[in-house]
Amino acid sequence: MPELPEVQTVIEYLKKQVLNQTIKDVKIYHPKLLKNASVQEFTEFMVGEKFEKLGRKGKFLLFYLSNNKSFVVHLRMEGKLFAQPKDSQPNLPQLLAEIELDDYVLRYYDTRKFGTFEILNTHDLTKLPSVNKLAMDAIDDDFTGVYLYDRIHHLKSKIKNLLLDQSIVAGIGNIYVNEILFDTNINPTREANTLTLKECNAIAHSAKKILNESIKHSGTTIHTFKVNDVQAGGYQEFLQVHGKRKKPCPRCGQPIAFTKVNGRGTYYCPRCQK
DNA sequence: AAGCGGTCCTGTGTGC
DNA sequence: TGCACACAGGACCGCT
Numbered sequence: 001m002p003e004l005p006e007v008q009t010v011i012e013y014l015k016k017q018v019l020n021q022t023i024k025d026v027k028i029y030h031p032k033l034l035k036n037a038s039v040q041e042f043t044e045f046m047v048g049e050k051f052e053k054l055g056r057k058g059k060f061l062l063f064y065l066s067n068n069k070s071f072v073v074h075l076r077m078e079g080k081l082f083a084q085p086k087d088s089q090p091n092l093p094q095l096l097a098e099i100e101l102d103d104y105v106l107r108y109y110d111t112r113k114f115g116t117f118e119i120l121n122t123h124d125l126t127k128l129p130s131v132n133k134l135a136m137d138a139i140d141d142d143f144t145g146v147y148l149y150d151r152i153h154h155l156k157s158k159i160k161n162l163l164l165d166q167s168i169v170a171g172i173g174n175i176y177v178n179e180i181l182f183d184t185n186i187n188p189t190r191e192a193n194t195l196t197l198k199e200c201n202a203i204a205h206s207a208k209k210i211l212n213e214s215i216k217h218s219g220t221t222i223h224t225f226k227v228n229d230v231q232a233g234g235y236q237e238f239l240q241v242h243g244k245r246k247k248p249c250p251r252c253g254q255p256i257a258f259t260k261v262n263g264r265g266t267y268y269c270p271r272c273q274k
Numbered sequence: 275a276a277g278c279g280g281t282c283c284t285g286t287g288t289g290c
Numbered sequence: 291t292g293c294a295c296a297c298a299g300g301a302c303c304g305c306t
Contacts, residue, residue, distance in 0.1 A: 279303105282301100289294095
């Protein structure tokens with residue numbers, strides 16, 4: 001669930017608590033969380049290091065540690081990373097990992113256990129395949145209509161699927177792709193080779209507008225997105241079509257349609273989006 | 275190469 | 291009421 005704005009919100013919040021904190025201890029309650037290390041390897045890698053810098057690429061959270069090490073987290077659908085007081089009670093059934101710091105314990109919760117932790121012995125994250133295969137962020141200046149057109153105009157895939165492909169543009173998930181395609185009047189099932197450069201320009205522009213606006217409002221709350229137990233996600237109020245099945249289209253009043261595109265819930269206005 | 279379907283998970287919602 | 295099942299979806303894998 002968390003997409004670029006939600007991950008950005010989490011990173012901004014964590015910066016205030018974990019920067020310059022030293023890792024005292026690590027507890028892993030669900031070893032499958034670790035994508036490229038055993039529990040022992042992970043613990044030895046982490047303990048004693050300090051959080052020097054935090055960042056984000058696409059939907060990945062990037063933690064730059066001392067000694068040129070990196071720690072990379074992906075929340076997938078339900079992952080939550082909270083810096084909580086050391087004496088606080090964790091929500092045990094969902095607790096998959098704890099990273100004990102000087103003043104906080106960084107707790108990872110994930111009901112569906114889809115999230116991942118990765119470690120890397122350098123700050124050069126291009127060395128990590130999962131991060132290296134990402135394209136630029138959708139809010140980057142170099143995500144332009146010309147770039148998008150070049151990447152997709154020869155493809156037959158539906159435009160919605162391509163905007164969800166993180167190797168074409170990073171950070172867009174199912175909620176925002178529905179919003180972006182509504183905003184640009186483009187039907188989610190349009191084949192990419194029918195899109196004009198003008199439409200690609202509109203998509204790039206709209207993606208930046210919608211994602212930046214959502215970041216301003218601390219992301220979107222759908223189901224369970226929270227930051228430190230406080231409901232985040234003011235952008236929820238601004239969603240035009242996502243989750244609005246049968247509600248009137250904000251532009252023309254026609255009921256919003258719901259269908260599946262590649263298995264993903266897809267909301268759109270059949271009259272506006274051609 | 276491109277594109278599609280299955281898989282990982284479990285809490286929630288729906289229908290009989 | 292209680293049960294069974296569909297659904298939610300990001301990334302990855304394997305097949306065509």
